[in-house]
Amino acid sequence: MPVVGHSALQQMVAGIYAAKGLAAPDASVVSRHQVEANLVGHDSHGVLLTAQYVRQIDAGEINVTAELEIEAESRGTAVFGGNWGFGYVMTEKAMAVLADKAREVGMASGVIRYQGHMGRLGGYADAAARAGLIALMTADSGRGPKAVAPFGGRTSRLGTNPICIAVPAGAYPPVVLDMATSSVAVGKLALARARGEQVAEGLILDKGGNPTTSPVDYFAGGTILPLGGAQGYKGFGLSFIVEILSGLLTGLGYGVAADGRHNDGSFIALFDVRQFRALADFRRDVDELIDYIHASPLAPGAAEVLYPGELEARTLASRREAGIPVEEATWAVLTGLAEGLGVPLPSAR
Amino acid sequence: MPVVGHSALQQMVAGIYAAKGLAAPDASVVSRHQVEANLVGHDSHGVLLTAQYVRQIDAGEINVTAELEIEAESRGTAVFGGNWGFGYVMTEKAMAVLADKAREVGMASGVIRYQGHMGRLGGYADAAARAGLIALMTADSGRGPKAVAPFGGRTSRLGTNPICIAVPAGAYPPVVLDMATSSVAVGKLALARARGEQVAEGLILDKGGNPTTSPVDYFAGGTILPLGGAQGYKGFGLSFIVEILSGLLTGLGYGVAADGRHNDGSFIALFDVRQFRALADFRRDVDELIDYIHASPLAPGAAEVLYPGELEARTLASRREAGIPVEEATWAVLTGLAEGLGVPLPSAR
Numbered sequence: 239m240p241v242v243g244h245s246a247l248q249q250m251v252a253g254i255y256a257a258k259g260l261a262a263p264d265a266s267v268v269s270r271h272q273v274e275a276n277l278v279g280h281d282s283h284g285v286l287l288t289a290q291y292v293r294q295i296d297a298g299e300i301n302v303t304a305e306l307e308i309e310a311e312s313r314g315t316a317v318f319g320g321n322w323g324f325g326y327v328m329t330e331k332a333m334a335v336l337a338d339k340a341r342e343v344g345m346a347s348g349v350i351r352y353q354g355h356m357g358r359l360g361g362y363a364d365a366a367a368r369a370g371l372i373a374l375m376t377a378d379s380g381r382g383p384k385a386v387a388p389f390g391g392r393t394s395r396l397g398t399n400p401i402c403i404a405v406p407a408g409a410y411p412p413v414v415l416d417m418a419t420s421s422v423a424v425g426k427l428a429l430a431r432a433r434g435e436q437v438a439e440g441l442i443l444d445k446g447g448n449p450t451t452s453p454v455d456y457f458a459g460g461t462i463l464p465l466g467g468a469q470g471y472k473g474f475g476l477s478f479i480v481e482i483l484s485g486l487l488t489g490l491g492y493g494v495a496a497d498g499r500h501n502d503g504s505f506i507a508l509f510d511v512r513q514f515r516a517l518a519d520f521r522r523d524v525d526e527l528i529d530y531i532h533a534s535p536l537a538p539g540a541a542e543v544l545y546p547g548e549l550e551a552r553t554l555a556s557r558r559e560a561g562i563p564v565e566e567a568t569w570a571v572l573t574g575l576a577e578g579l580g581v582p583l584p585s586a587r
Numbered sequence: 588m589p590v591v592g593h594s595a596l597q598q599m600v601a602g603i604y605a606a607k608g609l610a611a612p613d614a615s616v617v618s619r620h621q622v623e624a625n626l627v628g629h630d631s632h633g634v635l636l637t638a639q640y641v642r643q644i645d646a647g648e649i650n651v652t653a654e655l656e657i658e659a660e661s662r663g664t665a666v667f668g669g670n671w672g673f674g675y676v677m678t679e680k681a682m683a684v685l686a687d688k689a690r691e692v693g694m695a696s697g698v699i700r701y702q703g704h705m706g707r708l709g710g711y712a713d714a715a716a717r718a719g720l721i722a723l724m725t726a727d728s729g730r731g732p733k734a735v736a737p738f739g740g741r742t743s744r745l746g747t748n749p750i751c752i753a754v755p756a757g758a759y760p761p762v763v764l765d766m767a768t769s770s771v772a773v774g775k776l777a778l779a780r781a782r783g784e785q786v787a788e789g790l791i792l793d794k795g796g797n798p799t800t801s802p803v804d805y806f807a808g809g810t811i812l813p814l815g816g817a818q819g820y821k822g823f824g825l826s827f828i829v830e831i832l833s834g835l836l837t838g839l840g841y842g843v844a845a846d847g848r849h850n851d852g853s854f855i856a857l858f859d860v861r862q863f864r865a866l867a868d869f870r871r872d873v874d875e876l877i878d879y880i881h882a883s884p885l886a887p888g889a890a891e892v893l894y895p896g897e898l899e900a901r902t903l904a905s906r907r908e909a910g911i912p913v914e915e916a917t918w919a920v921l922t923g924l925a926e927g928l929g930v931p932l933p934s935a936r
Contacts, residue, residue, distance in 0.1 A: 314663045315693030315862040344664030345696045347858055372836075374723075390892040391883030403828045413831065415824040422818075438817055447886040467816045468787055469771075475764040475895040478880070479752045482762065486872045487721075487863050492879060507856065509696055513664040514836050523835045530841060531827070534740030537796040543739040546824040 240569045241561040246584030248273040250572065251285055253581035258295045259302040260324070268326045271357050276562045278550035282425040283358045285564065289571045291324075291355070299499055300324055300354045306331040314343045317488075320353025325502045328353040332506065333362050340371060340508040347507040351488040355379075356502045360416035360550070363404030367412035370517050372509040375402045378484040380501025381494055386420045387461040389474035392447025394461045395493070398423060399480035404547070406511060408521035410528050414547030419477040420462045421470075427453040427462075440467045561587060589918045590910040595933030597622040599921065600634055602930035607644045608651040609673070617675045620706050625911045627899035631774040632707045634913065638920045640673075640704070648848055649673055649703045655680040663692045666837075669702025674851045677702040681855065682711050689720060689857040696856040700837040704728075705851045709765035709899070712753030716761035719866050721858040724751045727833040729850030730843055735769045736810040738823035741796025743810045744842070747772060748829035753896070755860060757870035759877050763896030768826040769811045770819075776802040776811075789816045910936060 248269045255265035268291070276284035294300040304323025308316055316335055320328035332350050339346035350356075359375045366373035377400055384394040398418040405413040422441040430437050431453040444450040445459030456462065465473025483505035485492050490503040511517050534543045564572070564586070573583055597618045604614035617640070625633035643649040653672025657665055665684055669677035681699050688695035699705075708724045715722035726749055733743040747767040754762040771790040779786050780802040793799040794808030805811065814822025832854035834841050839852040860869050883892045913921070913935070922932055 310862070312693035312862045313691075314695075315859070317863055342662075343692050344661035345694060345856070346663075347694050349863055372832075387886070388880050388883050388892045390886060390889035391880075392886040392889075393884050395880060395883055405828065405831050413827065415821075415828055417821045417824060440816065443886060447884070465818055465821055466770075466814055467789065469814055471893075471895075472766045472814055475766060478762065478876075478895055479754065479764055481876065482754050482873060483721075486869060486876060487860070489864055489868075489872075491872070492876045507694070507858070509856070510664070511836070513659070513661045514666055514698055515838055519838075520835060523838075523840070524831060527827075527830065527835060527841045531737050531740075531744060534737050534744055535742050535796070537736070537739060537741040537792060540739035540741075543737045544820075546820075546827055 239563045239565060240586035241563050242584055242586045243561050244273050244277055244558060247276070247285060247562055247564070250576050250581060250584050251288055254288060254292065254572075254575050254579055255302075257579035257581055258292060261303075264302075264324065264327045267330050268324050271326045271361050273562070274361050274554075275358050276564075277554045277557045278358075278360070279553035279557070280358055280550070282423070284562075285572060286568050287355070287357075289575060292575060294354060294500070304328070308335070314339055314346045316346075316348040318348055318350040320350055322352055322354065325353040325356030329356045329362055329504060333366060333508075336506055336508050337366065337369065337371060340510045344513040345507065345509045347505070349483075349488040350504045350506070351490050351501070353502055353504075355500055356504060358416060359400055359402035360404070360414045360547070363402045363416070364412050364414050364547070366508055367404040367406045367414070370406055370511055372406070372511060373402070373404045374507040374509075375504065376400065376480040376483045377502055377504045378481055380485070380490050380499070380503050381492070382500055383494060385424050385462050386464060386477060387443065388478070389464055389471045392443055392461060396464075396474075396477045396481055398462070399477040399484070401476060401480055405524060406517070406521055407528065408518075408525040410525055410545075410548075411551035412547060413524065413528075413545055414550065416547070417465075419465055419473050419480060421465050421467070421473065422462055424462070427456050431457060588912045588914060589935035590912050591933055591935045592910050593622050593626055593907060596625070596634060596911055596913070599925050599930060599933050600637055603637060603641065603921075603924050603928055604651075606928035606930055607641060610652075613651075613673065613676045616679050617673050620675045620710050622911070623710050623903075624707050625913075626903045626906045627707075627709070628902035628906070629707055629899070631772070633911075634921060635917050636704070636706075638924060641924060643703060643849070653677070657684070663688055663695045665695070665697040667697055667699040669699055671701055671703065674702040674705030674853075678705045678711055678853060682715060682857075685855055685857050686715065686718065686720060689859045693862040694856065694858040696854070698832075698837040699853045699855070700839050700850070702851055702853075703849055705853060707765060708749055708751035709753070709763045709896070712751045712765070713761050713763050713896070715857055716753035716755045716763070719755055719860055721755070721860060722751070722753045723856040724853065725749065725829040725832045726851055726853045727830055729834070729839050729848075729852050730841070731849055732843060734773055734811050735813060735826060736792065737827070738813055738820045741792055741810060745823075745826045745830055747811070748826040748833070750825060750829055754873060755866070755870055756877065757867075757874040759874055759894075759897075760900035761896060762873065762877075762894055763899065765896070766814075768814055768822050768829060770814050770816070770822065771811055773811070776805050780806060
């Protein structure tokens with residue numbers, strides 16, 4: 239598998255977007271978020287998506303010259319319209335507007351609608367936390383195809399509806415909880431199917447609503463269960479709230495739309511820690527809580543106790559050093575795109 | 588089992604608190620929250636707790652004349668000090684301050700510290716939702732005894748750390764998600780032990796960190812697992828965030844304090860829907876989403892699909908009509924307290 243340095247990889251991907259008409263700063267934002275997803279180990283949101291985005295640009299589904307619009311605002315809130323621009327670009331700009339508001343009135347919140355894919359929520363929330371804010375974000379994929387059943391149901395009526403909360407720490411990287419409210423991600427099911435493997439019990443139903451461990455059953459009209467197993471009403475409850483914040487508070491709607499255009503609805507809230515406590519004291523306390531959790535006696539079979547986001551922070555440190563492994567197929571597509579657009583190729587190990 | 592009308596029950600409990608020196612409006616707030624917990628079917632937070640609160644008043648742990656203090660504030664935030672008053676009274680007053688701020692700047696958030704037990708979060712959040720606000724609340728029990736292990740750990744380092752989110756609906760009662768981030772509540776384990784029953788797999792560990800279904804093992808030094816089973820890192824992640832918002836942003840701290848005084852730390856955020864969309868349109872869309880979920884084809888064995896808070900709303904409607912069943916032991920204690928304090932007794936069926 240080719241292993242590519244993160245800067246070189248980002249430069250190539252940014253070059254592809256620039257060649258497709260995206261302004262240089264925006265191309266930098268999109269490629270940075272994708273490469274960061276690879277760095278933290280979430281490769282499903284990494285450079286793999288570049289080819290799809292290029293297709294969406296070509297099809298006019300992503301508007302590379304879109305400007306973020308503030309459709310309505312109060313001192314502490316804003317409704318943003320993305321004009322079908324890249325979700326990454328629109329969300330970065332919206333975060334900056336909300337951060338200014340939060341510094342002024344103590345907290346701020348907003349919704350974004352009519353934008354393309356915004357990728358991992360963790361990247362935005364991590365950056366906000368480093369700047370001394372607590373960030374809460376939710377997203378759905380607008381009225382795209384659904385994958386998750388409500389608790390007690392047997393058909394998909396919700397997305398994997400992620401919720402993300404990030405908190406500043408001190409010496410440690412920020413606490414970043416970035417979780418789907420489903421019991422499993424679609425990507426993991428696709429991987430298991432490709433490898434001919436079964437998945438654990440309690441994650442999916444077949445099209446008749448019966449429990450199954452076969453990922454093939456999921457792709458043949460099955461559905462994913464909400465987080466929590468027998469307590470799945472809790473995972474469903476979280477998912478339902480995410481749907482409301484991202485789909486209804488934005489005015490985008492629920493269920494599946496006929497046009498199927500990718501439309502990431504998002505809700506964001508930022509809280510300025512300084513309005514509650516001295517930031518340095520808070521950061522120190524978060525570090526101490528992390529130490530307290532790290533020092534937990536281990537359950538049999540467990541290797542260590544990690545805080546939310548710690549695994550990703552470790553992977554990032556290691557891949558920054560060692561480079562990012564890119565699957566052969568993805569690398570072939572990426573380099574093909576770059577060559578076709580006259581973008582210089584980085585060297586791969 | 589005695590069955591008592593909710594108004595009569597509340598009047599008796601309010602009478603007990605008034606006799607212990609609580610001002611009439613405050614006695615009304617505390618008793619209303621407790622009886623509402625009974626009405627929605629969460630009897631562990633109901634009038635059962637009256638005797639404990641009376642003991643805490645007698646021991647000086649709850650200060651019946653405490654006033655809510657605003658220790659710090661900005662346009663959109665506030666830090667409240669409860670001066671060891673009843674959590675119910677302090678939290679009601681804090682909610683009112685924050686609702687005013689939210690109406691002014693679009694949203695508001697605050698923390699409360701140094702207060703007694705605040706009970707169910709759902710009651711406050713439900714009331715805020717009825718007034719057109721989206722409410723997010725978290726709480727821990729300060730530095731009281733812990734019950735839940737971090738994911739991978741085998742000893743209790745966190746509380747059951749509830750998170751509550753309520754959203755206005757239209758014709759339906761509000762959406763109220765009010766969930767512990769643990770896989771099971773301590774009360775359910777106590778009930779199973781009292782009945783000599785086993786609990787489901789995947790909820791608790793014994794003191795050696797091994798999975799068990801015996802509630803006796805939990806009370807003999809075991810621990811509760813976070814929500815999510817094999818995905819318990821998600822439940823733990825939510826719990827860790829609740830600990831930070833309720834324990835650290837309040838400055839109260841984590842872990843167990845030597846004095847063991849009950850000290851509910853709480854974080855509250857309120858969002859004014861009107862700053863995002865016309866409230867009537869939003870309420871209509873929430874109703875439609877509820878209809879969409881209700882219409883889900885059912886999984887084998889499921890009787891219906893309910894939205895978060897629906898079961899509680901139904902129980903409330905039925906108990907308002909039929910009265911509240913109060914266990915013999917609780918009724919004996921309550922009536923004994925009332926008689927001793929010269930409070931008139933209601934009739935029970």
